[in-house]
Amino acid sequence: MDPKQFLTTSGVLIVAGKGGVGKTAVAAALAMASSSVGLRTLIVEVEGKSGLSALFHSEELSYHQIQLIGPSLGVGGVMARTVLPEDALLDYLQDHGLKRISGRLLSAGALDVVATAVPGISDILVLGKIKQLERSHEFDLVIVDAPAAGHAITFLRSASGLADAVKVGPISTQAKDVLGLLSDPERCRVMLVTAPEETPVNELIETAYSLEDEVGVSLGPVVVNGVLTELPGLKINPLTAAYEAGIILSEGEPEQLATAAEFRLQRTALQRTQLDRMAEELPLAQLLLPYVFTTELGPQGLAELSHSLLARIRELPEPSQG
Numbered sequence: 001m002d003p004k005q006f007l008t009t010s011g012v013l014i015v016a017g018k019g020g021v022g023k024t025a026v027a028a029a030l031a032m033a034s035s036s037v038g039l040r041t042l043i044v045e046v047e048g049k050s051g052l053s054a055l056f057h058s059e060e061l062s063y064h065q066i067q068l069i070g071p072s073l074g075v076g077g078v079m080a081r082t083v084l085p086e087d088a089l090l091d092y093l094q095d096h097g098l099k100r101i102s103g104r105l106l107s108a109g110a111l112d113v114v115a116t117a118v119p120g121i122s123d124i125l126v127l128g129k130i131k132q133l134e135r136s137h138e139f140d141l142v143i144v145d146a147p148a149a150g151h152a153i154t155f156l157r158s159a160s161g162l163a164d165a166v167k168v169g170p171i172s173t174q175a176k177d178v179l180g181l182l183s184d185p186e187r188c189r190v191m192l193v194t195a196p197e198e199t200p201v202n203e204l205i206e207t208a209y210s211l212e213d214e215v216g217v218s219l220g221p222v223v224v225n226g227v228l229t230e231l232p233g234l235k236i237n238p239l240t241a242a243y244e245a246g247i248i249l250s251e252g253e254p255e256q257l258a259t260a261a262e263f264r265l266q267r268t269a270l271q272r273t274q275l276d277r278m279a280e281e282l283p284l285a286q287l288l289l290p291y292v293f294t295t296e297l298g299p300q301g302l303a304e305l306s307h308s309l310l311a312r313i314r315e316l317p318e319p320s321q322g
């Protein structure tokens with residue numbers, strides 16, 4: 001499938017997954033991939049602590065957009081920002097002619113009071129701002145680095161909860177507008193991220209069905225991060241392999257190599273079991289990303305993940321016509 005077509009299937013791509021599976025790195029790699037095919041891309045961070053800026057070696061993110069990748073010939077560029085509830089509320093009040101009192105309300109802790117009185121309002125404020133960014137058409141793709149999987153369901157379910165609870169007024173209107181965004185696959189999709197291990201896969205499957213059943217949002221392919229390549233030849237005796245390669249092993253090295261090979265074989269067998277189980281229980285395509293052997297991912301590691309993502313996307317089948 002053409003990556004540009006895939007990445008513009010919807011205007012908003014929400015990336016979610018269990019903590020520790022590399023969700024933020026995948027969101028960053030998706031943004032880099034999107035930019036590389038000429039799309040103007042925005043990453044939105046909604047918790048203020050994801051570490052996106054460190055991945056690009058850039059300044060800390062704020063409510064004001066900063067540039068992570070500059071546009072050039074064939075490159076769309078990547079901008080980034082945070083969208084936190086208090087900032088989104090300030091914007092909302094100013095847009096509705098309440099600029100004078102907005103600062104006083106925030107300094108007085110009004111958001112905490114409202115959030116306690118109206119559960120879900122903080123999430124609606126954030127999603128409402130994302131909806132506004134999508135409608136502005138300033139960017140070809142808005143990528144949202146969502147909260148971890150458990151909170152992601154609550155985050156995305158907030159609109160339907162408020163729409164049911166509040167029937168009239170600005171909160172009702174905002175909730176219905178957000179529901180319109182989330183329920184339209186041409187405007188919004190969720191891409192779930194996991195690791196090829198039992199617990200993350202269990203949580204991903206549960207999250208996927210919860211999002212479809214309770215939120216009604218469309219799901220894109222699952223991104224499986226940190227997949228070890230299945231290396232050929234690991235079952236060959238190290239002494240035999242060394243002899244064929246013309247290498248002389250020192251004392252103890254054959255045993256160490258055999259132990260390492262057995263460990264790698266066990267790990268790849270376990271990950272294959274989880275990938276097969278996920279494919280059987282969840283009818284979504286899988287985009288497999290390699291394990292990046294580094295202590296700090298950074299721009300170079302992101303580029304590796306970005307190239308892998310583009311390669312996996314190209315392997316997807318073309319969408320059926322009708």
